[in-house]
Amino acid sequence: MTALVLCGAEKTFTMHLRGGLRLPVVADVSFTVEPGECVVLAGPSGAGKSSILKMIYGTYRCDRGAILVRDGDDTVDVATAPPRRMLSLRRRVIANVTQFLRVVPRVAAIDVVAEPVGASADPAVRRAAETMLRRLDVPERLWGLPPATFSGGEQQRVNIARGFLPARPILLLDEPTASLDAKNRARVVELIGEKKRQGTAVVAVVHDDDVRERIADRVVDVTAFIPKSAA
């Protein structure tokens, strides 16, 4: 059964502080993602790729159309779901790797990674988080430190570990390999492959042609969704 369906989804920002300027972002976004499939969103910078991911996660409101997420036997429309339903989807159904790690003061890397599945005080959770950090080549001496002082690449790997740890039916990836070296890019490609084999539906934004070729089952050209008024 299809994991994710976008059907005529549309987003426009209205900038009230700029005299009500309307900024159309995307229109008539329609595509589907099956379990075990990786759909890569392609298009030039500013075409709305990240915005589409944010709409699926509910961070950006969807003005028109539907974003249907399969949740067990239910289907939830993110465009109209009440906040509580959305929070429940985020806890159980949708995992999300944002472009940048949001650093919280005093929270150690291991806790950042463990949080989506539980507390790092739980031995099983801790082991899983450690395994993920090790696979992403985050040095063990950093695990107990807050990532604020880490390099960009280290922060991103912590972010990826956090996103990949929970087993969820849907995984959203926004430029997961942007600041990684070749070795770590290969690790992420490998992790995405594992997720697909586990039946996860993956939607990704990647600029790296090589990575895209290796993970994508289908490429969706986002320029098709440029609103007519903006073209």
Added chain:
Amino acid sequence: MTPVDTPLLIAEGLSKWYGRQLGCRDVSFELHEGEVLAIVGESGSGKSTLLRILAGLMEADAGCVRYRMRDGVTRDVAALSEAERRFLFRTDWGYVHQDPAAGLRMAVSAGANVGERLMAIGERHYGRIRGTALDWLTRVEIDTGRIDEPPTRYSGGMRQRLQIARNLVTGPRLVFMDEPTGGLDVSVQARLLDLLRGLVAELGLAAVVVTHDLAVARLLSQRILVMKGGAVIESGLTDQVLDDPREPYTQLLVSSILPP
């Protein structure tokens, strides 16, 4: 509906006037167990009035607050008996004031401040009370060697942490917080926020947090109400309201600060 699907707190059409001045107007929302709701807005927006009404510190002119008691029955808070109200205030609810002096007894020791809430619910065993107080001081990162000192000798950050310990010692299900980091230095704020975040998650607390600091709202809450002129003008998931604000006033709030 199963108990978890039933809201813990329900606000229905709450309005309050101060003479001819509007305090808040027709505010309604539901809060479930374990949820943290932030109420943001500028001073005078009505957020503190709303919090005081919710916590039973002030009477609404219209509307009602309903709360699911521990027996699973949802009751109108205004219609509770005196004993039931006492149970809420002393046990099942907490209230963290912006000024710790308003929530602590400044003349008695830190240990007594924490122990007092326990004694109010019938604990009489001195050793157990002291043991629990020590445990809570540790949890809020206060040196247990200072348990016999009154809060007047504590720094602002320590006082605020003590106030939190005093509130949480009875195992409340709902905590109201009024600008909990308001009077603190930035360096102290981070520690307090991290502590609050950890405790709320660990204890599965529901909380209503009034703050003008959007970074605090981002860190602590899953949902936000934005208030202006006494009314709720926008509400939703915290990241949605902060990253995709819809109302002119919310856009102004979000764009007026450094990214939270």
